[in-house]
Amino acid sequence: MEIHWRAPLQPKGFLKIVEMIIALLALSLVAGFTATNRAECNRWNGTKVCQITAKASYPYTIVDVTYQPSCEANATSEALSGDYKQAAEFFVAWGSLTLFYGIIAILVYMFATANSKWEWVINYLILVDLVFHVVWVLCWFIASVEWAVVQNEMKSYIKTKVIHDKYLANSCNDTTYNEPGSYAQAAIADVFGFTSIVLWGVNIFWVVIDTSFYLQWKAKRSSSGEYNQI
Structure with missing residues (x-):
């Protein structure tokens, strides 16, 4: 069986590799992200200094x-109120599907395009690939927007509803909130998500120019141009 080894180096195949790398980075950042909010109570029950830390890990x-140090309170866990899990899991799932589809697509490029007898199969697969690209652009857009909204909502909820309303409101005066730096990881994941939208959108062009419709149109245009010159 012949193998088209240079297929991954062509624009369409190379972009697939880049898309998989970006997807791997994006899903890893979300799956490994821990939302962390901290607040310092300067007068716990009027006398003590206390620091409270709230953390939520995937799937949130x-x-x-x-509490550090002990402020006459015990460590606790509670359910997060909000639909954060769905957005996070969709983002990670779509990143995983991107890896899976990218591997399959590259293998198809390498094996199918090397055999001229499979031309009709190749034409069909190119159309399928085009449809998948449109779907992938749309779903990466949905996943990235949802994650951007959710991470901000989760940050606000943990700060106000968990730390303040449930643990500090009745026992603490003069609270200082430390702006969490851990959310930078979530923001970077979102950047990779929006980058995926651009990459899949650009790759649509390289898929379109391989479709039989485009090749037929290009051939007719070329023939028409030669006829007009005569």
């Missing part, structure tokens, strides 16, 4: 609350 259904 439980928030763990701890």
Whole structure:
């Protein structure tokens, strides 16, 4: 069986490799992200200084609350109120599907395009690939927008509803909130998500120019141009 080894180096195949790398980075950042919010109570029950930390890890259904040092309170866990899990899991799932589809597409490029007898199969697969690209652009857009919204909502909820309303409102005066730096990881994941939209959108062009419709149109245009010159 012949193999088209240079297929991954052509624009369409090379972009697939880049898309898979970006998808791997994006899903890894979301799956490994821990939302962390901290607040310092300067007068716990009027006398003590206390720091409270709230953390929520993927898939963001439980928030763990701890106190340092002990402020006459015990560490606890509670359910997060909000639809954060669905957006996070969709983002990670779509990144995983991108890896899976990218591997299959590259293998098809390498094996199918090397055999001239499979021309009708190749034409069909190119159309399927085009449809998949449109779907992937749309779904990456949905996943990225949802994750951008959810991470901001989760940050606000943990700060106001968990740390303040449930743990500090009745026991603490003069609270100082430390702006969490951990959310930078979530933001970077979203950047990779929007980058995926651009990459898949650009790759649509390289898929279109391989379709039989485009090749026929190009051939007719070329023939028409030669006829007009005569």
